[in-house]
Amino acid sequence: MEKNKEFYISPNLENDDLTETINCTNEAGENIEIPVVKEIPLTIYLNKQEIVTAMTLGDMPDILAVGYLLNQNMLQRDDIISEIDYDEDLQVVIIRTKRTTNYEKKMEKKIRTSGCAVGTVYGDIMDDFSSVNLNKDAKIKTSWIYTISKKVNTRPSLYLKAGALHGCVLCKNDSPIVYVEDVGRHNAVDKIAGWMFLNKENANDKIFYTTGRLTSEMVIKTVQMGIPILISRSGFTESGVRLAKESGLTLIGRAKGKRMIIANGIERVVFDTDVQSVKSEDVVSAQRALIK
Known part of the structure; x- marks a missing residue:
């Protein structure tokens, strides 16, 4: 990866397969056409075993599948992936490893999370949580x-084009070096995890920024990836904050304009900015300027 290269990967705004134009009516009773994002079912296999069918945006199926398996503790950090097969017609991705796998018993206990588009984790997801040592x-x-927030929220994105996405x-x-979007924030997190694994990216010196709320699932997955700092424009849940304290994760929410709330891990934060000098963020104006 090139030093300081921004957005090493990001959604392909020219990919028409990710959106569809629909006819509808606006508040003035006028007929209009607008783009909306698609939801594509992606079935993930690990070797010969079918693991899950997830509703996704439909892009980056390989890194999404790898990241999902990592964050469910089905793919180990030292596993060697021998092959990744993706069938676009069937919307199936198969991750093959040199290690023999069988997670039939593990899959008997599922927990439905608060993630939009119905997130799912398995009962033993917390087994390795307390053993992770964050930097x-x-x-x-x-x-x-402030710089990250401005760069992320004033760049062209599928969200600005069609909405209904998490980044x-x-x-x-x-x-920012990797930017991904999806209909479910858990899918977007998994894409980050998959990209890091496949590119052998070090997590110790990274920062994770998300547009979604900071739930227990978000905290767990960030800790599992080994990233020590998690930021969001949105707020926290009680369980998210509690798990951040248990793991030593720096958790920063409501990072919008001049404001931010540090819920945990203040020892990692360096206050080097005069807050009064920070310009208020006019998100609506920025979005309109990008859409034109």
Whole structure:
């Protein structure tokens, strides 16, 4: 990866297969055409076993599948992936590993999460949670938070084009390097995890930014990836904050305009910005400018 390269991967805005134009009526009774995102069922196999069918945006099926299996503790960090097969017609992706796998018993206990588009985790997802040691020396400057927020929220995206999506961004210092979107925030998180695994990306010095609320699922997956800092424009749930405290994750929410709330891990935060000098964020104006 090139040093300080921004948006190493991001949604392909030219991919017409991700959206569909529909006819509808606006508030003035006028007939209009608007783009809406598609929901595509993607079935994930691990070797010979069918694991799940997930409703997804339909892009990046390989990294989504890898990330999903990682975050469900079905793919181990030291596993060697021998092959990834994707059948676009059948919407099936098969991850093949050198290690023999069988998760029939594991799949008997599922937990439906608060993730939109119906997230699912398995009963033993917490088994390795307490054993993860996040980098205590990682730092984040408040100036980086303002810069990341501006770069992410004023760039062209499928969300601005069609809405109904969550975005997740992997950053180093104040530079976004991976930007993904999906109909469910858990899918977007899994894409980040899959990309990091396939590219052998170090997590210790990374920052994870998301547009969605900071739930227990978001915290668990961020910790599993080994990322020490999680930021969102949205707020927290009680369980999200509690798990952040248990794991030592720096959790920063409501990061919008001049504001931010640090719920945990303040020892990693460097206050290097005069808040009064920060311009208020006019998100609506920025979005309109990009859409035109």
